[in-house]
Amino acid sequence: MLPAIKFENISKEYRLGLITSQTLNHDLQRWWKMNIQGKDDPYLKIGEMNDRTTKGTCDYIWALKDINFEVQQGDVLGIIGQNGAGKSTLLKILSKVTAPTTGTIKANGRIASLLEVGTGFHPEMTGRENIFMNGAILGMNKSEIRSKFEEIVDFSGVERYIDTPVKRYSSGMMVRLGFAVAAHLDPEILVVDEVLAVGDAEFQKKAIGKMGEISKGEGRTVLFVSHSMRAISDLCNRAVLLSNGSVLLDDTTKIVVEKYLETTQIILSKASWFGDNAPGNDCIKLRRGYIINAEGEDIDTAFINERIGICYEYEVIKDISYFNHSINVYNLMDQHLFTSHDDHKFNRNQTIKRGFYKTVAWIPENLLQDGDTFFSFGCVRYDPFELMFHEKNLLRIYMLDTIKVGTKNRSLFSGLPGLVRPHLIWNERTKLK
Amino acid sequence: MEYSTIIKPKTKLLEVDFKEIWQYRDLYSMFVKRDIITSYKQTILGPLWFFIQPAITTVMYMVVFGGIAKIPTDGLPQPIFYLAGITLWQYFSACLNSTSNTFIANQGIFGKVYFPRIIVPLSTITSNLIRMFIQLSLFVIVYIYYVILGVHIVPNLYLLLFPILIIILAGLSLGFGIIISSMTTKYRDLNLLFGFIVQLWMYATPIIYPLSTMPPNRQWIMALNPVTSIIETFKYGTMGVGTFSWGMLGYSFLFMILLLSIGIVIFNKVQRSFMDTV
Numbered sequence: 001m002l003p004a005i006k007f008e009n010i011s012k013e014y015r016l017g018l019i020t021s022q023t024l025n026h027d028l029q030r031w032w033k034m035n036i037q038g039k040d041d042p043y044l045k046i047g048e049m050n051d052r053t054t055k056g057t058c059d060y061i062w063a064l065k066d067i068n069f070e071v072q073q074g075d076v077l078g079i080i081g082q083n084g085a086g087k088s089t090l091l092k093i094l095s096k097v098t099a100p101t102t103g104t105i106k107a108n109g110r111i112a113s114l115l116e117v118g119t120g121f122h123p124e125m126t127g128r129e130n131i132f133m134n135g136a137i138l139g140m141n142k143s144e145i146r147s148k149f150e151e152i153v154d155f156s157g158v159e160r161y162i163d164t165p166v167k168r169y170s171s172g173m174m175v176r177l178g179f180a181v182a183a184h185l186d187p188e189i190l191v192v193d194e195v196l197a198v199g200d201a202e203f204q205k206k207a208i209g210k211m212g213e214i215s216k217g218e219g220r221t222v223l224f225v226s227h228s229m230r231a232i233s234d235l236c237n238r239a240v241l242l243s244n245g246s247v248l249l250d251d252t253t254k255i256v257v258e259k260y261l262e263t264t265q266i267i268l269s270k271a272s273w274f275g276d277n278a279p280g281n282d283c284i285k286l287r288r289g290y291i292i293n294a295e296g297e298d299i300d301t302a303f304i305n306e307r308i309g310i311c312y313e314y315e316v317i318k319d320i321s322y323f324n325h326s327i328n329v330y331n332l333m334d335q336h337l338f339t340s341h342d343d344h345k346f347n348r349n350q351t352i353k354r355g356f357y358k359t360v361a362w363i364p365e366n367l368l369q370d371g372d373t374f375f376s377f378g379c380v381r382y383d384p385f386e387l388m389f390h391e392k393n394l395l396r397i398y399m400l401d402t403i404k405v406g407t408k409n410r411s412l413f414s415g416l417p418g419l420v421r422p423h424l425i426w427n428e429r430t431k432l433k
Numbered sequence: 434m435e436y437s438t439i440i441k442p443k444t445k446l447l448e449v450d451f452k453e454i455w456q457y458r459d460l461y462s463m464f465v466k467r468d469i470i471t472s473y474k475q476t477i478l479g480p481l482w483f484f485i486q487p488a489i490t491t492v493m494y495m496v497v498f499g500g501i502a503k504i505p506t507d508g509l510p511q512p513i514f515y516l517a518g519i520t521l522w523q524y525f526s527a528c529l530n531s532t533s534n535t536f537i538a539n540q541g542i543f544g545k546v547y548f549p550r551i552i553v554p555l556s557t558i559t560s561n562l563i564r565m566f567i568q569l570s571l572f573v574i575v576y577i578y579y580v581i582l583g584v585h586i587v588p589n590l591y592l593l594l595f596p597i598l599i600i601i602l603a604g605l606s607l608g609f610g611i612i613i614s615s616m617t618t619k620y621r622d623l624n625l626l627f628g629f630i631v632q633l634w635m636y637a638t639p640i641i642y643p644l645s646t647m648p649p650n651r652q653w654i655m656a657l658n659p660v661t662s663i664i665e666t667f668k669y670g671t672m673g674v675g676t677f678s679w680g681m682l683g684y685s686f687l688f689m690i691l692l693l694s695i696g697i698v699i700f701n702k703v704q705r706s707f708m709d710t711v
Contacts, residue, residue, distance in 0.1 A: 002436065014709060092708070096547035099442055099705035106436040116545040124471045133467060136460035137546055165474075 002108055003070040004189055004221040005094070009103035010067040012089050012245075063089045064100075065245045071238075073108070073188075076215040076222045078232035078253055080260050081242035087225045090242070091115060091193055094223065109188025109221075112139055116193070118178025123167035127158060127177055130166050134181045148184045155210075156180035176203060183210045189221045190214065194228075202417070211235055229257050230332055230372060267374060267396040269300035279391035283320045284379055287356065288313040289395045291375075301398045304421050307365045310395060312377050313358045321381075322350045323388060327361045328376040330392070331369065337419055341380060348383075366423035370401035370416075449697060454549050464556035469563060483567045487523060491515045498641045507643040507674040509586065513579055516572050517668050518640030521598075524565040525606050525660060526631050531557040532610025533627055536618045536707050543708065550704040551697075554611055558603045576671070591670035591677060598663045601682075601689045605659055608692035615696075615703040639664055644676045652676065659685040 064086045071077050079087050093100045095113030120137040121130050131152055135145040145152075153159050156176045158169070166174060192211065212235055215222045226232050232239060232253060239256035241249040249256050261268075270290045278285040292309045293299045302308050310327060325342040340361060375397075378390035403416065454461075473479050491512055498504045499511040506514035532554040536543065539553055579586060617623050638660045647655055655661050662681035669675040 006436075092544075093440065095545075096440060097544055098708045100440065101442055103442070105438075105440040107438040107440070108436055109438070111438060113546060119545045120542050122467055122471060124474045125467065129467075129470075133463050136457075136463045137542065137548060139457075139548065141456075141459045 001073070004073040004075065004108050005071040005223075006106045007067050007069050007103070008106070010064055010090070010093060010100050010105060011062060011102045012064040012086075012093060012098075013101040014061045014063055062245050064093075067103070067245075067247055069240060069247055069250050071221055071223065073221055074219040075238050076224065076236045078236035078239035078256070079223060079225045079242060080227075080229070080232060080239060080256065081248075084244075085242040086245040087242055088115075088193065089245075091191055091223070091225055094191055107189060110139065111189045111191060112182075112185045112187035113191035114138075114182045114185075114193065115191075116178075117182055118174050121166055121174065121178065124165055126165055127162040127169070130177065131181055134178060138182060138185055139187070140185065144186070152180045152184050155183060172203070179203075179207055179210075183207070183214070187220070189223070191223045193225050205417070208234065228332065229261065233257055267393050269395060269397050270298060271395060279377070279389070279394065280314065281379075281389040283317055284314055284323075284388070285317060286312060286314045286377065286391070286394070289375075289377070291395060291397050292360075299397070301400060303402050304368055304370060304399050305365045305402055305423070307362055308368075308397065309360045309362050310375050311358060311360045312394075313356060315356050316352055316354050319351050319353050322346045322348060322352060323379045323381050325359045325361070326378040326380050326390070328378070328390070328392070329363070329368070330374040330376070331419065332372040332374075334374075335419060337368075337373075341382075367420055368399045369419060369421040370399055373397050373399055448701060449551070450549065454552065454555075457548050457552055460548055461552050461556050461559075464553065465560045465563070468557065468560035480567070483564060484571050487516060487519050487568050487571060490519050490523075494519070494641055504642045505646060507645060507668070509672060509674060510579055510584055513572070513575050513586070513672070514643075514668075515641070516575055517671065518638075518664050520565060520568050520572050521602065521664055521667055522635060522638065522640050522660075523568070524561055525602050526635070527561045527564070528558045528603065528606035529610050529613075529631055530628075531561070532607055533613035533617070533624070535611065535614040536703070537614070537621075537624075540708070551611075551700065554607055554614070558607055562599070562603065586672040586674075588671050589669075589673055591666060594666055594670060594682070597682075597686075598667055601685050602660070602663055604689040604693050605685075608689065608694075608696035611696040611700040612692070615699045615707075618703060618707040634658070634660070637661075643668075643674070656681045656684065659688040661685075 067086075067090065079090065081087050089098075091113065092098050092115070094105060094107075094111065095115060096111075097113075097115070118130075118134060120134055122133060125133065131149065132142065132145050136142070153162055156173075156179075158173050158177055161169060161173065166177070169177070208231060211222070211224070214220055215235065222235075224232070224235060236253045239249075239251070239253045240247055241256050241260050249259050272288050273279060273286050276285075278287065280286050289310075289312050290298055291300070291302075292311060293302060294307055294309075296309075299308070312325070324344065324346065326339065328339045329337045331337055342359065342361070373396065374393055375395040376390060376392040377394055379388040380386065381388065401416065401421065473482050476482060478485070494515045495511045499506065499515075531538075535550070535554050535557075543550065576586070613623060613627055617627075637655070637658050639655065644652060644655055644661065644665050662678070662685045665675045666677050666682055669677040
C-alpha cells in the first residue's frame with residue numbers, strides 16, 4: 001500500500017536578494033544594517049535561520065533541506081523541534097500556502113490544514129454565516145456543512161449567540177467556533193499546527209480529546225506540530241524531530257521526545273548554572289536547582305500524594321543585607337498556580353556574608369495536579385516589599401496522578417480536571433432527622 | 434494506485450485548474466455573498482447607498498463639466514449621458530481597486546489556508562457586477578423618465594452587445610487587477626501610484642465627454658484605450674448616439690484576452706510564493 005504522504009527531497013530556500021520588503025527604503029536599510037553595520041537582516045522573517053549562513057556573504061538560507069520521510073495511513077505523526085527548526089515551513093508547504101523550492105510531496109487523499117482556527121471569519125457576519133464561510137475556506141461544500149451544522153454548533157457551545165455577529169463574541173468564543181468547524185472536517189489527511197495552544201484549559205482538553213478521536217477512530221492520518229511534549233506523547237504514535245531544517249530523528253514518539261528533551265535546553269528537574277550568566281542579580285547567583293522526595297533522593301517524577309522539596313543553591317558574591325526567598329509554581333499552560341514566600345523571621349540589619357547557601361521549599365502532598373509543573377525562584381525583601389529578582393522556568397517535575405495508574409476506567413485516563421488536586425477532608429455522610 | 438495530490442515547486446505558465454476552481458464554487462459564492470451583505474452593514478440607508486454614489490457623481494459632473502466647463506454631451510440630456518458612463522466606469526474602477534489588492538488584503542487568509550487564489554478576484558468582480566446591475570436600474574429609471582418626456586433617445590440592436598461589453602470590462606479589470614496585485618507584493622509604491630493611474634484613466638475614457646468631440650483623425654488615439662469602445666458602444670446601443678466600430682470593439686476584446694493571459698501567468702507565478710515576500 002502507498003504511504004499517505006511522501007516527502008521527497010523537500011527543500012525551501014529563502015533567497016535574501018529576493019526577499020524584498022515593502023519599499024525600497026527598507027531594502028536600503030537592510031543593506032545598510034547588513035553590509036555596513038554588519039548586523040542581522042532586520043526584515044528577514046526567519047531570523048533564527050541566520051546562524052547557518054556566513055554573515056553578509058551568503059545569499060541563501062535553507063529553511064528546510066532535503067526532507068525525506070513517509071507517513072503511513074492512520075499514523076498520527078508529531079513534528080517537533082525548536083523555534084526555527086522548520087516545522088511551520090514544512091506545514092505551510094504541505095498546506096500549499098507556499099511552494100517548496102525543490103522536491104515533491106505526494107499525498108493520498110484530501111489534505112485539510114489547520115494552521116489557525118477561524119480563518120476568514122468576518123466580524124460583521126453572524127456565527128451561522130461564519131460557520132459556512134470558514135467551512136468553505138477549509139474546503140467543505142455547502143451541503144457537507146449543512147449536514148454537520150447542528151453538531152458543529154453543539155460542539156462549539158455558543159448556540160445562544162449563533163445569530164449574533166462574531167465581532168460581539170469574546171475571543172474564546174471565536175476560538176471555540178473556529179475549532180468546532182475545523183474538528184468536523186472530513187479529510188483523509190489533517191495537518192494541525194499549534195492551534196490547541198489557545199482557549200481555556202477546559203476547551204484545550206476538549207480539543208485534544210477530539211484530535212485523539214479523529215486520529216484513533218477513523219484511521220485518518222494526522223500531522224501535528226506542537227511544543228507541548230505532553231500533547232505529542234498523548235496523541236502521536238510516531239514523531240519526527242526537526243533541527244535546523246533537516247530531519248534529525250524519525251521514530252516512535254517516546255524515543256523522539258526523549259531525544260528532543262535531551263538535546264534541547266529544556267527545563268529539567270535538575271539544573272546547574274555557572275559564571276555570570278546564571279540566573280540572579282549582581283550579588284546573588286543561582287548555582288544549582290533540584291527536586292527531592294521525602295527521603296532526600298533526586299527525582300524528576302512524583303506521585304501527587306508525595307511531598308516534594310524544591311531545592312535551590314545560590315552563591316552570594318558580595319555581602320548584602322538580609323533577604324528572603326520566594327517560589328512560584330506554574331503548570332504546562334504557564335498558568336500561575338500559586339506563590340509562596342519564605343516567612344522565616346529576620347532582622348533587617350543582619351548581613352549575609354559571601355558564600356554558598358541552600359534553601360528548600362517543601363510542597364505538601366495532595367496539592368499539585370497531574371502533569372508537568374514548573375518552578376521559579378526569586379529573592380525578596382519585605383517592609384517595604386522589594387523583588388530583587390525572579391526567574392521563571394528553572395525546574396520542572398512531572399506529577400503523576402495515582403488515579404491514572406492501573407485504572408481501568410477510561411474516563412479517568414486523562415486525570416481529573418482542575419488546576420490543583422488537593423485531598424479535602426470529607427465528613428462521613430450523616431442522616432438528617 | 435495513484436497519488437491524488439502532488440505538490441511541486443513549479444506549475445506550468447498558463448495552467449488554470451478549472452476542476453479545482455469548480456470544487457471551490459461554494460467558497461466563491463460565499464465570498465460574493467459576503468461582499469454584498471457586509472458592504473452596507475450598520476448603515477441607516479443600507480442598500481440605498483448603491484444609488485447615492487452614482488447619483489451624487491452625476492450631479493457633480495453636471496455642475497462641473499456640464500455647467501461650468503460646458504463640455505458637450507452628444508446632444509443628450511446631461512444626467513443620462515453622465516450616468517451611462519459613470520455606471521460602467523464605476524464597475525470597472527471598483528473591480529480594479531479591489532482586485533489590485535488581492536494579495537495584500539488577503540494575506541491573513543492566504544497565509545493560513547490553501548484554496549485557488551483566483552477565487553478571490555473572481556468573486557470580487559462578480560459581487561461588483563451585482564452591484565452594477567442594481568445601479569443600472571437607476572440608469573433605466575432616468576432613461577424611462579426622458580423617454581416619457583419625449584426626448585429623442587432610441588435603443589438599437591447593438592444593445593445586444595451588452596453582455597460582451599461586460600465580459601470585456603470584467604476581463605480587463607481582472608487582468609489588470611491581478612497584474613497589479615502580483616506586482617505589489619514586493620513593492621507597494623505601485624499601490625500609491627495606482628489610484629492616480631485609475632483617475633487619469635477615467636479622463637482618458639469618454640465619460641465626461643463624447644468621443645465625437647475629438648477630431649476624427651485623432652480618435653484612434655483615444656481608441657487605444659480599450660475601455661473607450663466599451664463606453665461608446667454602450668451609449669450607441671442604448672441611446673443611438675456615439676461612435677461604434679467593430680474594429681474598436683474587436684481591439685478591446687483582443688486586448689482583454691492578452692491582458693488576462695499575462696495576468697494569469699504572473700498571478701500563477703506569484704501566488705505560490707508570495708507569502709515569502711509580502
